[in-house]
Amino acid sequence: MGRAPCCEKVGLKKGRWTAEEDEILTKYIQANGEGSWRSLPKNAGLLRCGKSCRLRWINYLRTDLKRGNISVEEESLISKLHASFGNRWSLIAGHLPGRTDNEIKNYWNSHLSRKIFSYNYTTSTKHDATTMIEPQIIAFPPKRRGGRTSRWAMKKNKTYALKTKLNNHQQSPKQVQIHQNNDAVPLPPTPSLESENLTMIMDFMALDPEREEEEEEVGDGLGKSSSQQEENTRGTLVQEDQYFAVEEGERINEMFCIEGWKEKSDYEILGQYQEVINGCWELNFNEFMDTCFVEQESGVLSLTFGEEILESNNNSDNNSNNNNNEEEVVGNGATRNEPTCTTNQCSNGECRDLCSSMALSLDHGNNNNSDLDFESVIQFNGNMVSKSLEDKENLLSWLWEDDDGWGKDCDQFGDIDSQLDVMVAWFS
DNA sequence: AATGCGAACAACCGCACGGTA
DNA sequence: GTACCGTGCGGTTGTTCGCAT
Known part of the structure; x- marks a missing residue:
């Protein structure tokens, strides 16, 4: 049996959303909340597919979106996460507050995937498991003739009333906290190749409540303060710490993260x-x-x-x-x-x-x-x-x-x- | 000034998955 | 167990527009 279409496509509008549509959708969601996407267009009076409404809201109209160019820190983080997660954009986006999977995906495809990577082994002679590969991003010489600035930069000079209205929020301290790690250690071009085990490890590190409890007890055993373990940011920070432990020169590189291996030895x-x-x-x-x-x-x-x-x-x-x-x-x-x-x-x-x-x-x-x-x-x-x-x-x-x-x-x-x-x- | 290239990114599409009847 | 629904995800396409020629 064929799958039922997500909505009646007949008579539905496609393509770019107008400011009027955005406003209708925004007002409706503000009044009724998210969800019920299938029935939303009808109830809101939009000639759009429910999926289209959802996408528009999630990727563009949501008030908690962070606008502006991807920062160097974010780029670095995206590279790292992509190296670990592959093209699991939603997972990556979960570590970048205010960024959507679509945004990150586009950024990856248009920016980062054009970069080539070289791999540097550290010259350190230290007999230390923490001295490992230090990959570097090397930007390709631009092959384009022209080019354009980021759309956001262009938009800054344009009338973008609705968006401005919707996104006049400030970046939260938590978000700032996420991006404090400036050590760019981008990893090799990835991979559609899945590292399932690694992913499991990452998920484990982020989500396993028992482990979180353990880490709380240990205090800053992994270099994080208890204050960093606030709700909503905690999972991210736990992961951050572990991903980047290697950069801090003291702790075990948890990328290897063999379950049960906790000591450097x-x-x-x-x-x-x-x-x-x-x-x-x-x-x-x-x-x-x-x-x-x-x-x-x-x-x-x-x-x-x-x-x-x-x-x-x-x-x-x-x-x-x-x-x-x-x-x-x-x-x-x-x-x-x-x-x-x-x-x-x-x-x-x-x-x-x-x-x-x-x-x-x-x-x-x-x-x-x-x-x-x-x-x-x-x-x-x-x-x-x-x-x-x-x-x-x-x-x-x-x-x-x-x-x-x-x-x-x-x-x-x-x-x-x-x-x-x-x-x-x-x-x- | 006109044109074409190509970057940026919004949006579409199909599929997968979990929940439910 | 099966079919259906709602939703989310990721790949791909389409559109816009700055820049170089």
Whole structure:
């Protein structure tokens, strides 16, 4: 059976809303409240579809909308949230008071998606799990010939009576509070790729009342004051703190957020990974990939060491896997496989450390299994890449960029030109 | 001054999901 | 269990208009 249309489309007006329509809708909602969108147009005397009314109200007429250009802080936040949530605009909008999902979506599509990203590993030699990737937004040189200022800027010089009337509110202190974090750490172009696990983690961090209670008891254990936990802003702030913990240099990067891992020491192994990278891990690309990953019949890649494919702890009974390799308990009961590194270029165990670190972070991060597809491989450090060719291309760029890639201080894969074809072939 | 390009963004559309009868 | 309804979401399209040529 076909789906009933949301409204009778015959005789309904489409296209831009007039000021008169806006006024009618506004007055009606002010008098009767939101909701009942289907019947609203009829009751209000509008020749519009109910959905259209809802959209108009939510995206434009609501009095709590924040107008004006997206600030740098907001842009940064959008980038971060998009890296975590993907195109879940409503979720992102929920962290930007006064901004609508549509607005953010448009902004992303018209602004941020045009930016390319490079990835900088920190040069810090600190053995610290908090020193990780510092991606940067690099604006594309404008390709447009002309361009225009933001519509809001244009509107400022125009008569926009209704909107002005409706939006003469001030930005609340709470909103200001949200945007206090000025550290822009935009993440790679994302992703339609969903990081379901990460999303679950984020949702957990924001919504789990038990955890919130816990955090209240701990006080500012995560660096937030109790006053920040006010209703309506609390969830956002909790998340903010955790997202950006890494930037504050002291706390655990909760992007990894392995449930139950609360201590920094739990994450030391991630620090090992960092050190390996900074320590100029030397393998050529094929050796690296061939050493650590094998393709299975299913077509997915699995992390492997020599002949052995790491088993996910989660595939077995929680942490009681059957792997006979050395097993080390890390963190809160999480297990770490100690593989045997077989590469002949890795006599000092760095490869092992790197790979096991990746295994650990992936293993726990994905919570599903240890099979790795391309994206997962790249996702291991809390960042994601999309499946698009363009993004893979960007990734390749990142890999071989002397200044920004793995070889910031060294050539990670030797002469990159000679490795280029190999890398492309491998990814293909 | 005319024209075309392209950025900005408002609005539409189809689908998914939860609630309810 | 099924069908329907209301609503929300995200992708896409259409419109406007500043700027460069």
